[in-house]
Amino acid sequence: MSTCFDDPDPEAPKAVSMLPEPYVVVSRNQETADTFTIALRPADGGVMRSFAPGQFNMLYAFGTGESAISISGSPEDGGVLVHTIRRVGAVTSALDRLAPGSVVGLRGPFGSPWPMQQVRGRDLVFVAGGIGLAPLRPAILQVFSHRADYGRIVILAGARSPADVIFHDELHSWMQEPDTEVQLTVDRADADWHHHVGVVTTLIPRARFDPANAVAMVCGPEIMMRFTAVEMARIGLPEARIFVTLERNMKCAVGLCGHCQFGPEFICRDGPVFRHDRIRHWFSHREV
Amino acid sequence: MSTTLEPILRKHPFFAEMEDATIQLISGCAKNVRYRAGKLVAKQGTPADEFFLIREGRLAMEMPSPLGGTQRLQTADDGDVVGWSWLVPPYHWHFDLRAVSEVRAFSIDGRCLRNKCENDPRFGYEMMKRFSTLMADRLEATRLQLMDLYCGPALPTIP
Amino acid sequence: MTTEPPVLLLREHFDTLLEALARRGYKVVGPTVSEGTIVYDEVSRAEDLPVGWTDEQEGGRYRLKRRDDAALFGYAVGAQSWKQYLHPPRLRLVKADRDASGRMSFSDGDDAEPERYAFLGVRSCELHAMTIQDRVFLGSGVADTHYERRRKRVFSIGVSCGVAGGTCFCVSMGTGPQVTDRTPHDLALTEVIEEERHYFILTAGSDEGREVLAGLPVTPAGETEVSAAKQRVDQTAATMGRRMNAEGVRELLLENLEHPRWDDVAQRCLTCANCTLVCPTCFCTTVEDVADLTGDHAERWRRWDSCFTLDFTWMHGGSARQSGKSRYRQWLTHKLSTWHDQFGSSGCVGCGRCITWCPVGIDLTQEIAAFRDHPITPSPSQP
Known part of the structure; x- marks a missing residue:
């Protein structure tokens, strides 16, 4: 079996217009103190756009602006587009204030997806830091709805504290899935926390999967992804089988505004999902 | 006791690539322990006369919080080594150690091992190498935790 | 034709x-x-x-x-x-x-x-x-x-x-x-x-x-x-006013991303963005959203932006390129190096505007010559 993969699946849907389309907030769920999930469906009978796991949309809060938000729902749920958002700036704060029934603008989907087709039959290791679990969730949901297509599933999720764990109940339900290992860790906890305490990378050597066959999909801050690649290399999982998703300031989402450049890559168009060895060179320099 | 423990001791990762003579020296100071979930295994400031090789279960390193109660700062699981205070003066525990789940472990007598280290510098150096690695790993993990990894894109703040 | x-x-x-x-x-x-x-x-x-x-x-x-x-x-x-x-x-x-x-x-x-x-x-x-x-x-x-x-x-x-x-x-x-x-x-x-x-x-x-x-x-x-x-x-x-040896510049810059010359040019660069505004190929833009007083009409405007501004890479938590050095490096490596990867040619046409209109006279032909004269990593292994 080949140990090398092509770049992310090329057949992912692509949006082209700079014009947003109106979407209605169908439901809203508070995940943590600063993170919430909204489900959207097209307003006025518009057509629902399909997407591939790992892709993102540009969500527009009226008069405030757009923000790049990864899609966190199942690609097979044709009814809604789900986004999990951390409140960090003006646009995400405006989105946070939207009650069900409110309308947002949406452009998308954009970007490269996780390589779901190419990794069939493999052990899959998902490594998530904080809200990094959100862009991984569509991939995880797709795996569980086609469980037989994949090998062992390992989900390693880190958060700042127990109160910052997103998708908490779902993580626990995934623990019950066959041939699946879910390990949670936080940076600090109280005595009620029975999972790990420590950085998420310390979970890698403990997890049970076959490094000779596994593929890792990693999402979190850049530094976490760097350390993850180091740990993976230590246990024998080569970086050509590590996929990461990057985040940068994005304005246009179609590779025209120049903001999200990372070396030669436009993260919005060539990424956000990259094979690690393709971008490692640029990871090793600061302030790229 | 050492003669009966040695074969199962060898299965613990701590003893990987360790010379037989060294393993024998350590197994002479080892005993089997078992703690129920919630048990305070070691208390900060008390003499650190042992360290643990976890066979099964989860131990947590905790510190009293300035706001009251304790903060759980790191956990260790099957195959991990816990405790370096026995090797570093004044040989007091630097944290509370609590069993998160039921824990089966080897307890290694630190005083016994310190004597052997004093008498056999080669053995002492071997212990120092292994425990300095452990301390470096813990320090590295602590640094990463201090960086508050998950709360942002971890951008450089000092260009 | x-x-x-x-x-x-x-x-x-x-x-x-x-x-x-x-x-x-x-x-x-x-x-x-x-x-x-x-x-x-x-x-x-x-x-x-x-x-x-x-x-x-x-x-x-x-x-x-x-x-x-x-x-x-x-x-x-x-x-x-x-x-x-x-x-x-x-x-x-x-x-x-x-x-x-x-x-x-x-x-x-x-x-x-x-x-x-x-x-x-x-x-x-x-x-x-x-x-x-x-x-x-x-x-x-x-x-x-x-x-x-x-x-x-x-x-x-x-x-x-x-x-x-x-x-x-x-x-x-x-x-x-x-x-x-x-x-x-x-x-x-x-x-x-x-x-x-x-x-x-x-x-x-x-x-x-x-x-x-x-x-x-x-x-x-x-x-x-x-x-x-x-x-x-x-x-x-x-009678060209300047000359630049453009041969292999893409690789030259990629191999010298940590060259001390970047610190040198950063000492002179004011990060004023003039070079990007006068450059006939620089294309970066940002967007601004405005709403009228009723709150029912909003507009989204696009305007030229520059990789020399701190805002350009701003995300929650800070800018990815905080130092002037990193911003100059981004501009020059994009123009002369990664542009080849993205668009199949150099991004520079040799018009000289960025030299003339730099308030401190930074001259990319001199900067390139400096890298060429004292490269730090003459290794051929680059992406």
């Missing part, structure tokens, strides 16, 4: 060209003198051009001065480039409306019919810059429709340069000074001033260009006149 024999247009008939373009419905824009510099503006007759002017350009220095003749194109490029017409500095992208029930609708904010411009006096480096921006906006997947609509209406009249500016290095970049068929254009001209005569050698580069030429009082150009024109352009090529 068929190569027809060049024709000759006398200076006294030059206005017929402008009139022909106006008749075809073009608004002719070209170089004019304004406030001590050459800027592009509407021209309706030859006298609107910088007649008898030339320029002195050096790092951080630009001055107009008088020529001892009445040349129409006897200077190099000014601060502006044609990108301001094709890729406007400010553009309304989207209009958004919200009604009382909360329904939202969006419409194209760039809804006015773009002007049909005839660009008069486009230098070869600028034609190359337009070709490069064509690849950026039209050649890499998603097309920028705003650019496309403007670009396809343009009638361009190239000018082969009769004088090299002090900061010009198009010869090094293979982008001039002769206008050639490598870059699309409708007409190309070379100005010749002799003791007795002042004329232009013209060629058509498109069918529409041929149509225009056919309506002008031109005569077939003789061998002497064609060679006089060529000799002037050759002279320009031989």
Whole structure:
């Protein structure tokens, strides 16, 4: 079996217009103190756009602006587009204030997806830091709805504290899935926390999967992804089988505004999902 | 006791690539322990006369919080080594150690091992190498935790 | 493209060209003198051009001065480039409306019919810059429709340069000074001033260009006149103000991302963004959202942005490129190195604007020479 993969699946849907389309907030769920999930469906009978796991949309809060938000729902749920958002700036704060029934603008989907087709039959290791679990969730949901297509599933999720764990109940339900290992860790906890305490990378050597066959999909801050690649290399999982998703300031989402450049890559168009060895060179320099 | 423990001791990762003579020296100071979930295994400031090789279960390193109660700062699981205070003066525990789940472990007598280290510098150096690695790993993990990894894109703040 | 024999247009008939373009419905824009510099503006007759002017350009220095003749194109490029017409500095992208029930609708904010411009006096480096921006906006997947609509209406009249500016290095970049068929254009001209005569050698580069030429009082150009024109352009090529060895620059910069020279240039760079604004290929933009007082009408505007600003890479938590050093490095490596990966060519056409208009005279040809003279990692293993 080949140990090398092509770049992310090329057949992912692509949006082209700079014009947003109106979407209605169908439901809203508070995940943590600063993170919430909204489900959207097209307003006025518009057509629902399909997407591939790992892709993102540009969500527009009226008069405030757009923000790049990864899609966190199942690609097979044709009814809604789900986004999990951390409140960090003006646009995400405006989105946070939207009650069900409110309308947002949406452009998308954009970007490269996780390589779901190419990794069939493999052990899959998902490594998530904080809200990094959100862009991984569509991939995880797709795996569980086609469980037989994949090998062992390992989900390693880190958060700042127990109160910052997103998708908490779902993580626990995934623990019950066959041939699946879910390990949670936080940076600090109280005595009620029975999972790990420590950085998420310390979970890698403990997890049970076959490094000779596994593929890792990693999402979190850049530094976490760097350390993850180091740990993976230590246990024998080569970086050509590590996929990461990057985040940068994005304005246009179609590779025209120049903001999200990372070396030669436009993260919005060539990424956000990259094979690690393709971008490692640029990871090793600061302030790229 | 050492003669009966040695074969199962060898299965613990701590003893990987360790010379037989060294393993024998350590197994002479080892005993089997078992703690129920919630048990305070070691208390900060008390003499650190042992360290643990976890066979099964989860131990947590905790510190009293300035706001009251304790903060759980790191956990260790099957195959991990816990405790370096026995090797570093004044040989007091630097944290509370609590069993998160039921824990089966080897307890290694630190005083016994310190004597052997004093008498056999080669053995002492071997212990120092292994425990300095452990301390470096813990320090590295602590640094990463201090960086508050998950709360942002971890951008450089000092260009 | 068929190569027809060049024709000759006398200076006294030059206005017929402008009139022909106006008749075809073009608004002719070209170089004019304004406030001590050459800027592009509407021209309706030859006298609107910088007649008898030339320029002195050096790092951080630009001055107009008088020529001892009445040349129409006897200077190099000014601060502006044609990108301001094709890729406007400010553009309304989207209009958004919200009604009382909360329904939202969006419409194209760039809804006015773009002007049909005839660009008069486009230098070869600028034609190359337009070709490069064509690849950026039209050649890499998603097309920028705003650019496309403007670009396809343009009638361009190239000018082969009769004088090299002090900061010009198009010869090094293979982008001039002769206008050639490598870059699309409708007409190309070379100005010749002799003791007795002042004329232009013209060629058509498109069918529409041929149509225009056919309506002008031109005569077939003789061998002497064609060679006089060529000799002037050759002279320009031989007197470039700057030179840059562009061979392997892509790799040179990739291999020297940690070179101490970046610290050196960062000591001088003010991160003022002038170089990106005057560059004819820099294309980065940002967006601004505005709403009116009722809160029911909002607009999204696009405006030029620069990788030299701290905001450019801002995300929650800070900017990815905090130091001036990292921002200069981004600009130069993008322009000369990663541009090749993205768009299949250099992003630099050697026009020299970034040198002239840098307030502290930072000169990329010198920076490249510094990397070349003292590379730190001569390893061949690069992505």
